[in-house]
Amino acid sequence: MYNPVIFICNGKEIRTSASPTLTLLDFIRRELFLTGTKEGCREGDCGACTVLIGAGSDDGSVSYSAVNSCLIPLGTLHGKHLLTIEGLPKDALSPFQQALIKEGGIQCGFCTPGLIMSVTGFLLSEKDLSIEHAIEAIAGNICRCTGYKSIKRALESFLCDSGINPEAGEKRMESLIENGFIPPYFRNIPELLRSIPPFAEDPEDTKLKPYFAGGTDIMVQKQGEATDINFHFLKWSEERVRVEDGFIVLDAALKVSSIMDSAVLKTCLPQLESCLGLFGSRQIRNQATLGGNLANASPIADLANIFLALDGRLTLQNGDQVREVPLRDFFLGYKRLSKTESERIVKLKLPVPESGFFFNFEKVSRRKHLDVASVNSSVYMKAIDGRVKFIHIAAGGVAPYPLYLKETSSFLEGKSLTSGIILEAALIAQSECSPISDIRGSEEYKRLLLRQLIFAHFMKFNPELIYSPEILFQAQAPSKIF
Amino acid sequence: MENIDLLYHARGESKFIDDLRLPSDALYAAIFYSSTGHGRILSLDLRDALLMPGVKAILTSKDIPGENQIGGVIADETLLAEDEVHYAGQPIALVVAESPECARKAVKKIKVLFDELPVVLDPREAFRKGSFIIPPRIFSMGNTSLAWDNCLVIVEGRAETGAQEHLYLETQGSVAYPTDSGSLKVTSSTQAPTAVQRAVSRVTGLPMNKIEVEASRLGGGFGGKEDQANSFAAMAALSALKLNRPVKLVLSRQEDLRITGKRHPYSSDFKLGLDSEGRILAYEVTFYQNAGASADLSPAILDRTLFHCTNSYFVPNVKATAYSLRTNLPPMTAFRGFGAPQGMFAIESAIFKAAEKMGVEPSYLQEKNLLKEGDAFPYGQSAEGCRAKESWLAALETFETGEIKNRIEKFNRENQFFKKGFAFMPICFGISFTNASMNQAGALVHIYSDGSIGISTAAVEMGQGVNMKLRQIASAIFQVSLDKIKIEPANTTRVANTSPTAASAAADLNGKALEKACNELLERLLNAAALKLKTEDKPVIINEEILLKEEKTGLKWEDLVKMAFDERMDLTSHAHHITPGIYFDKLLNQGRPFNYHVYGTGVVEVTLDCLRGTYTVDSLKAIHDSGKPLNPLIDRGQAEGAAIQGLGWLTMEEIAYASKGPLLSDSLSAYKVPDVYFSPGELDIRFLKASDNPRGIFNSKAIGEPPFMYAIGVFFALYNAIKEFRPEVRMDFTAPLTNERLLLALYSKEKNTVTA
Ligand SMILES: Cc1cc2nc3c(=O)[nH]c(=O)nc-3n(C[C@H](O)[C@H](O)[C@H](O)COP(=O)(O)OP(=O)(O)OC[C@H]3O[C@@H](n4cnc5c(N)ncnc54)[C@H](O)[C@@H]3O)c2cc1C
Numbered sequence A: 001m002y003n004p005v006i007f008i009c010n011g012k013e014i015r016t017s018a019s020p021t022l023t024l025l026d027f028i029r030r031e032l033f034l035t036g037t038k039e040g041c042r043e044g045d046c047g048a049c050t051v052l053i054g055a056g057s058d059d060g061s062v063s064y065s066a067v068n069s070c071l072i073p074l075g076t077l078h079g080k081h082l083l084t085i086e087g088l089p090k091d092a093l094s095p096f097q098q099a100l101i102k103e104g105g106i107q108c109g110f111c112t113p114g115l116i117m118s119v120t121g122f123l124l125s126e127k128d129l130s131i132e133h134a135i136e137a138i139a140g141n142i143c144r145c146t147g148y149k150s151i152k153r154a155l156e157s158f159l160c161d162s163g164i165n166p167e168a169g170e171k172r173m174e175s176l177i178e179n180g181f182i183p184p185y186f187r188n189i190p191e192l193l194r195s196i197p198p199f200a201e202d203p204e205d206t207k208l209k210p211y212f213a214g215g216t217d218i219m220v221q222k223q224g225e226a227t228d229i230n231f232h233f234l235k236w237s238e239e240r241v242r243v244e245d246g247f248i249v250l251d252a253a254l255k256v257s258s259i260m261d262s263a264v265l266k267t268c269l270p271q272l273e274s275c276l277g278l279f280g281s282r283q284i285r286n287q288a289t290l291g292g293n294l295a296n297a298s299p300i301a302d303l304a305n306i307f308l309a310l311d312g313r314l315t316l317q318n319g320d321q322v323r324e325v326p327l328r329d330f331f332l333g334y335k336r337l338s339k340t341e342s343e344r345i346v347k348l349k350l351p352v353p354e355s356g357f358f359f360n361f362e363k364v365s366r367r368k369h370l371d372v373a374s375v376n377s378s379v380y381m382k383a384i385d386g387r388v389k390f391i392h393i394a395a396g397g398v399a400p401y402p403l404y405l406k407e408t409s410s411f412l413e414g415k416s417l418t419s420g421i422i423l424e425a426a427l428i429a430q431s432e433c434s435p436i437s438d439i440r441g442s443e444e445y446k447r448l449l450l451r452q453l454i455f456a457h458f459m460k461f462n463p464e465l466i467y468s469p470e471i472l473f474q475a476q477a478p479s480k481i482f
Numbered sequence B: 001m002e003n004i005d006l007l008y009h010a011r012g013e014s015k016f017i018d019d020l021r022l023p024s025d026a027l028y029a030a031i032f033y034s035s036t037g038h039g040r041i042l043s044l045d046l047r048d049a050l051l052m053p054g055v056k057a058i059l060t061s062k063d064i065p066g067e068n069q070i071g072g073v074i075a076d077e078t079l080l081a082e083d084e085v086h087y088a089g090q091p092i093a094l095v096v097a098e099s100p101e102c103a104r105k106a107v108k109k110i111k112v113l114f115d116e117l118p119v120v121l122d123p124r125e126a127f128r129k130g131s132f133i134i135p136p137r138i139f140s141m142g143n144t145s146l147a148w149d150n151c152l153v154i155v156e157g158r159a160e161t162g163a164q165e166h167l168y169l170e171t172q173g174s175v176a177y178p179t180d181s182g183s184l185k186v187t188s189s190t191q192a193p194t195a196v197q198r199a200v201s202r203v204t205g206l207p208m209n210k211i212e213v214e215a216s217r218l219g220g221g222f223g224g225k226e227d228q229a230n231s232f233a234a235m236a237a238l239s240a241l242k243l244n245r246p247v248k249l250v251l252s253r254q255e256d257l258r259i260t261g262k263r264h265p266y267s268s269d270f271k272l273g274l275d276s277e278g279r280i281l282a283y284e285v286t287f288y289q290n291a292g293a294s295a296d297l298s299p300a301i302l303d304r305t306l307f308h309c310t311n312s313y314f315v316p317n318v319k320a321t322a323y324s325l326r327t328n329l330p331p332m333t334a335f336r337g338f339g340a341p342q343g344m345f346a347i348e349s350a351i352f353k354a355a356e357k358m359g360v361e362p363s364y365l366q367e368k369n370l371l372k373e374g375d376a377f378p379y380g381q382s383a384e385g386c387r388a389k390e391s392w393l394a395a396l397e398t399f400e401t402g403e404i405k406n407r408i409e410k411f412n413r414e415n416q417f418f419k420k421g422f423a424f425m426p427i428c429f430g431i432s433f434t435n436a437s438m439n440q441a442g443a444l445v446h447i448y449s450d451g452s453i454g455i456s457t458a459a460v461e462m463g464q465g466v467n468m469k470l471r472q473i474a475s476a477i478f479q480v481s482l483d484k485i486k487i488e489p490a491n492t493t494r495v496a497n498t499s500p501t502a503a504s505a506a507a508d509l510n511g512k513a514l515e516k517a518c519n520e521l522l523e524r525l526l527n528a529a530a531l532k533l534k535t536e537d538k539p540v541i542i543n544e545e546i547l548l549k550e551e552k553t554g555l556k557w558e559d560l561v562k563m564a565f566d567e568r569m570d571l572t573s574h575a576h577h578i579t580p581g582i583y584f585d586k587l588l589n590q591g592r593p594f595n596y597h598v599y600g601t602g603v604v605e606v607t608l609d610c611l612r613g614t615y616t617v618d619s620l621k622a623i624h625d626s627g628k629p630l631n632p633l634i635d636r637g638q639a640e641g642a643a644i645q646g647l648g649w650l651t652m653e654e655i656a657y658a659s660k661g662p663l664l665s666d667s668l669s670a671y672k673v674p675d676v677y678f679s680p681g682e683l684d685i686r687f688l689k690a691s692d693n694p695r696g697i698f699n700s701k702a703i704g705e706p707p708f709m710y711a712i713g714v715f716f717a718l719y720n721a722i723k724e725f726r727p728e729v730r731m732d733f734t735a736p737l738t739n740e741r742l743l744l745a746l747y748s749k750e751k752n753t754v755t756a
């Protein structure tokens, strides 16, 4: 028996003593018998299991995000509103459901509930209800039947004439109810959520359990065993981005989607938002945290890559003990970190970029979206009159951990940029990395790709630097070096 | 016309196998499968697994009461391995337990020891070892040996295409229930209820009449559940029989990926000869089909490769040889196109290479050689109602391909690191099961006394909209509204001895049977009406009203049905349909295997990022001959979906196996299929106007498979874009053309021998 987890499912309160580590998808399908939510992969890669989770805030509003219920443990649901396909209006189909039928956007129907939930999440939470954002919202929903065109047609047809209030928030919610996208019980949800008492915590268990942040790595890794192992669900007082003493400070608890939405970052580092659009899917970004990405230390971790280049520094905490580690010194080897098991990442600090800086992120994967990189790379630099004042380059997928290209960066520092210098830098990068052949590409490919991505950085910085493909053809082939 | 079946999908109310509520005594099965590609089983230790609480039984081949055999075409496939395993993923034992988790945990506790044997993954290696599934097949027409002398240009080369995972979103699964009198009811996510019934019968030893198989709907099939649903249904049935309790077996995605077969990889050698005008005079091709460890449907797929080896071109002298080769991979199986895409890819590669050598555009050769009315295919049939040229010209005009070309040339002049390419892709696809005996279907129609109608056929709804099409047919004949008609799940007790829902032919075959059954009932009803109205003239029904000489009679559909019932009339009819006039001599390889052909022309445009080796498919357009589409909305959806699946096959979808056989791309994080962003900005498939097809139901043509092959154009469009960046590059024709292959081709040092 476990302490009860209480939440609202669709319009009804659910109280359960099931294991808090039970996968939400299984709970929905097997305990609640709500089988509209489908299982397609159990690893966040298909979207068939998409549901919405609404979290109340102090001002009484509830904010919704679409997530993959296959990656969510039941325990994290306490005090939240869970919306499944069965919770949509019963009497009439919503305008999006109708549009899907009208445009032929449904074939076998297996992906359909997840798709509809993603779009509902988009309507509830997206500031800008453009078709581009709608497509972004469904990029985590794989449909093997339709080829997507009919789904796009459905999105276009209902978005152009939906009667939805463009202003996000309460007015939007009202208009969604009035137009039949969501049922009237949504009005009562804030009240219902407030009536749920806080989760009855057990006395702190001293046994060390794995930290659990968003769960997008840990749930996949513990595939099938999640009901047995116990997690230490991380609790946070804050989830913000702020500027303090010349540093941008990001709490480790920040979700990727909150990083994208951060007003501070939009001002200081406007490039970041579109870079992170290549991170997972909307559902994954709504779950995945900064701390998890860094602690998981996957060689291709996108945030690790970006923040290595941006000269990030971590704050680690263990009880009362707090220390700081430069991110560059944090990754020691394959899944080896400069951190004890009980230390947790609490913050990441980045120096506020100097004016005139240049930042670029490159990621090439088998599929552009919802895929992990074959190779990724970030550069953060400043050059004055073509001379490099400082530069940091990071590369992923080419070493056992997220790699800071130390030699390459220090070689370039102080140099006047020419195509020759860049070719030389690209060769130094080859000597720093050690890619292996795997499902994401052969060693030969990854080496070549890293070279190309370094070129890409500088071509974006200044297209004149590599003005002709001939320069690239003359460059030494990376595979021939060793 | 909207598909009203979709309402339930949109609400999440449609029940797939895993959604079925089971009785409380139900048990769950999980499969223990081989982790190696080839080995003798030295020992199988089930003790720890059996000790796990919740585990009810572990079944092995020894527990099979009937035959341990599920090979449908050739008896070469066990349900559960006996002494030897032939591929990684081959089922060895079944754990039956109280929950799926418990069953899977127990699976992990089973220990097996193998004596590892040599693993063969490559079909050419299997060829050298003489591992044939069936004797070689050869189609020929004219005399190629004599023709080479007349050729001005001869090119030779190799074409390779990879495996493709079906990735139906609903994994394989089945529930079996013991029923009265020692019988079984099996619900299965299958395209072929009768095949499942046969397999279950063989394995359990029960006669077919004691096995009821039902398929309500599939969350996608694409051929992957034509033959391969059999084993999982047989496993559920075996477990249910042994334990006398309902048993569910639903595969996890990873199990499905590892255990089931995929589209056949092919390696092919081609030789093409042309005259000075670019007319193809001779074509020789040898196909090495990688069939995996057992036959499955490989022989039929091999034949369809041969039938389509000249695509939509007329070639007077052809010699096509095909080998189906046994390797240590899961048995490869049906997948949209059924071998035709592999055959068509080879001749398109040959044409591309010839064009390169002649210094002309491939489209010049493609157009020049298109089939004309009456031209012979290499298997004796000739092109009737040929719309190859018509669709080509319509594509030129509709899509203003001249403009596209100019636009692309301009773009390529102005951009150094981005290059565009485009390609045409004509298609010709034969409709019918090439095994003539399979071209039959049955329909059972009940009119209930309240006027509502229930229809059963052999067709399985898997997203292709066949239920809607059947409903439309009945509605058109009876002149009643669509909502009066219900299409029942395919069930072997209602319609028996059925062919699978496959070969794009379900609507054709079952539609014709339904048409016949409906007409029979209509005839009865109208006679009854005439009697009642005391007239010699024939009444008609229009919009549920009975009319006589164009005048309303006041009699409505419901009245008529009620009256007929009171008159003790039989309100049920069953009809059977066979495709007339098709035959094929398998020794001479001559005949008329196809009822008709589907034609069309696609145009694909891509933009290649020559720095990063990535690309976008900007557009895929096609003029497609679908006769008079039965339901244009559904048919467009089929065409679009097929085309995107094709794009995936040729580009990002790459299956990788470890050298000992296990699948490396065994998760959706490793195996990528097209997503919404990948789907071309312009996906524009239009139906050829003023077409018809007297051989099809209501003049329509089959739609499921043919449009898949428009996507083959993407390979050549990308190749063209590479050549814009590096004109001297000559690639091998190896698909899929992944980002990796592209980048390596763009920057290879050896200019002429790029293996991309
Ligand atoms: C479908 C899918 C797509 C993905 N796409 C991408 C992608 O495009 N790019 C990318 O980089 N990643 C991707 N990922 C990986 C994953 O989403 C990220 O690594 C994510 O940032 C992990 O965060 P989390 O909060 O979910 O971590 P969790 O799974 O909760 O934790 C991951 C690990 O970090 C530890 N941990 C978590 N928080 C802390 C902390 N504060 N202090 C110490 N240890 C901690 C946990 O114990 C665990 O070992 C993808 C994952 C999935 C399933």
Ligand code: FES
Residues within 6 Å of the ligand: A038, A039, A040, A041, A042, A043, A044, A045, A046, A047, A048, A049, A050, A068, A069, A070, A071
């Ligand atoms: S089941 Fe595929 S994302 Fe959850």
Ligand code: FES
Residues within 6 Å of the ligand: A105, A106, A107, A108, A109, A110, A111, A112, A142, A143, A144, A145, A146, B169, B219, B220, B463
């Ligand atoms: S409709 Fe079948 S997967 Fe989308």
